[in-house]
Amino acid sequence: MLTDTPPRDKNRSGFLESDRIKTLDLPQNEHLPTIAKLIESAMQTGKPANVLRPCEEFLKQAAEFYGTPECSIRVLAARPLRVRETWTTELFGDYNPETMLIRLWMRTAIRKEVTSFGTFLSTLCHEFCHHLDFQLFKFPDSWHTRGFYERTAALYHHARGTPRKTLIWAPLRDGRWRIDWPRTNRGA
């Protein structure tokens, strides 16, 4: 995982704020983990229509908790050929801030690899965090900052019921950051 390059224009302060916010309030109940398990079993049928319903429920619960407008979702069998150019960093989904629509797909376009449940859930949380950036934090844009990835990880581990790891970041020369996975996984 790699952060975006910090913008040099008027958006810079929003970017830095996004970078700083490393936590996310989480529901103190089991609603999202319960729904996540439904997504997992629905995925085993391989049918997008079955996966759609629990995803909608997940987003509805999440939007209710964070007090944001609900976003809609489409679950597709394969990655569409046309993907918004600025949102191509995700292999398995995208989010359109104008229509508040999340799209997730269960297979890649080229090699038709099936996504694992963990990747699918993580993409769902990632796209929902883009929604939160606009609708909760009111950022003018939704950047992939260190804070963004931390917030996404918090939501993902809550939903999956797994312990959160401390992410160890390594700086690149151009101002971007990447997660140092070996050190992160060692718990250094």
Ligand SMILES: [Zn+2]
């Ligand atoms: Zn993204």
